[in-house]
Amino acid sequence: MSLFVSMHVDCPECDHTNTMDAVGSVNADRRPDLREDILEDRFQIIKCANCDTEFRLQPEFNYLDVENGLWILAMPADGVADYIENEDKTTALFGTSYGADAPDAAQTVGDNLTCRLTFGWLAAREKLVLRIAxxxxxxVEMMKMDLLRRMPGAHFDIGVELRVTSVSDENLELAWVRADSEEALEFMAVSKEAYFSVENARDQWGGIEAQLTDGPFVDIQKLFLGGGRNQDAAE
Ligand SMILES: [Zn+2]
Known part of the structure; x- marks a missing residue:
């Protein structure tokens, strides 16, 4: 089931305390309207009762989508700084919900689920867009890495991310975005050929792929955030 909890949130504009239903978990199979809200970037937006300013609550919920074979722990954008700790939390939560520590029936469901951890709305949305496509x-993350290598002066910076926003028959549409505000800085279209050429050369990406998949945060940002899980071993 999908779960909401009543929560007090202060308006960033006038400080008025609003009450809203903050999501704790989404079951997209039972509530496809919530899946649609995430895809349309309109989920968990609140209008201040005092000044009418619209603002969005940062994501902090788990997302179950059996139809698309996806389970996500969606966390606030700033959680990326502690991604290793959050990966461990995600792995443990998935384990008790649908993994090795879950009841048999749940494990059967879990066999068809990919477990992911994301930070910020656009990162969660991206995982969903890719699954559906x-x-x-x-x-896709390795393809982004490949793009960055070819683009000197790219926007890549702490808090600025390259996200897939949609997929058409020919292209992947990407945007450089600010993770917290969702502000788009620049758009680009990349031919699907770029995706397939990385896929075809996958064996050459072994080292990067191993790093990307050493936890449920499958995102090139982890390659730029410190030494990762092997930091101690490397020192
Ligand atoms: Zn307000």
């Missing part, structure tokens, strides 16, 4: 998010 039938694309492998690991390949």
């Amino acid at each position: 039938g694309l492998d998010d690991i390949i």
Whole structure:
């Protein structure tokens, strides 16, 4: 089931305390309207009762989508700084919900679920967009890496991310976005050929793929955030 909890949130504009239903978990199979709200970037937006300013609550919920074979722990954008700790939390939560520590019936469901951790709305949305388009998010992250290598002066910076926003027959549409405000800085279209060429050369990406998949946060940002899980071993 999908779960909401009543929560007090202060308006960023006038400080008025609003009460809203904050989501704790989404079951997209039972509530496809919530899946649609995430895809349309309108989920968990609140209008201040005092000044009419619209603002969005940062994501902090788990997302179950059996139809698309996806389970996500969606966390606030700033959680990325502690991604390793959050990966461990995600792995444990998935384990008791649908993994090795879950009841048999739940494990059967879990066999068809990919477990992911995301930070910010657009990162969660991206995982969903890729699943629906039938694309492998690991390949997409490696494709982004490939793009960055070819683009000196790219926007890549702490808090600025390259996100897939949609997929058409020919292209992947991407945007450079600010993770917290969702502000788009620049758009680009990349031919699906770029995706397939990375997929075809997957064996050359072994080292990067191993790093990307050493936890449920499958995102090239982890390659830029410190030494990762092997930091201690490397020192
Ligand atoms: Zn207000």
